[in-house]
Amino acid sequence: MPLLQPKCLDDEAKTALLSLANRCHARGWALATSGNFSARIDGESFAITATGRCKGTLAEVDLLTVDLAGNPLSVGRPSAETPLHAQIYRRRPDAGAVAHTHSMPATVLSRALAAEGALVLTGYEMAKALAGVTSHEATIRLPIFPNDQDVHRLAAKIDDSIGDDDRVHGYLLEGHGLYTWGRDIAEASRHLEAIEFLLQCVLHARR
Numbered sequence: 001m002p003l004l005q006p007k008c009l010d011d012e013a014k015t016a017l018l019s020l021a022n023r024c025h026a027r028g029w030a031l032a033t034s035g036n037f038s039a040r041i042d043g044e045s046f047a048i049t050a051t052g053r054c055k056g057t058l059a060e061v062d063l064l065t066v067d068l069a070g071n072p073l074s075v076g077r078p079s080a081e082t083p084l085h086a087q088i089y090r091r092r093p094d095a096g097a098v099a100h101t102h103s104m105p106a107t108v109l110s111r112a113l114a115a116e117g118a119l120v121l122t123g124y125e126m127a128k129a130l131a132g133v134t135s136h137e138a139t140i141r142l143p144i145f146p147n148d149q150d151v152h153r154l155a156a157k158i159d160d161s162i163g164d165d166d167r168v169h170g171y172l173l174e175g176h177g178l179y180t181w182g183r184d185i186a187e188a189s190r191h192l193e194a195i196e197f198l199l200q201c202v203l204h205a206r207r
């Protein structure tokens with residue numbers, strides 16, 4: 001039974017999350033209602049974009065509150081991929097925001113490299129945009145998981161594989177897209193921009 005007045009993000013966080021979604025749509029990373037974005041409210045709940053909405057025209061009403069199991073606490077249908085966001089908030093207490101995009105480079109590379117199980121990067125200055133990375137010589141590893149329409153099963157598989165490993169800044173879903181997160185919306189946004197840039201570099205280099 002949804003609460004009448006669920007907890008929600010403060011106004012500044014709402015604006016930042018909607019702005020992130022809007023920018024991703026403008027860049028072609030979240031077209032045709034794809035992608036989803038969330039931010040932690042507290043230790044028990046987070047706000048996530050509603051399912052089926054254009055990410056270029058989201059409004060505050062499209063941010064719904066769910067608990068850390070992904071159950072709705074407000075009226076409306078949260079993203080179908082809410083269990084994947086919930087997995088991150090449960091296992092990573094420091095995670096304050098999650099961004100998920102369906103960009104062309106993430107889609108193409110996750111298919112091309114699926115058999116290898118990960119995209120491994122080294123030698124890129126841009127990697128230093130990722131929390132804890134201090135040198136271009138660091139090795140960045142983005143695990144690639146097979147896509148699965150059963151998102152609860154997929155979330156469990158990801159949980160078993162990477163758990164709370166703080167060396168992992170994000171992962172790819174095969175033929176689907178990218179998940180990344182950060183301490184807050186600003187850091188998740190920075191990680192997203194950096195990883196999407198790195199994916200574009202790898203794609204160009206392979207052509």
Ligand SMILES: [Zn+2]
Binds near residue numbers: 034035100101102176
């Ligand atoms: Zn998706």
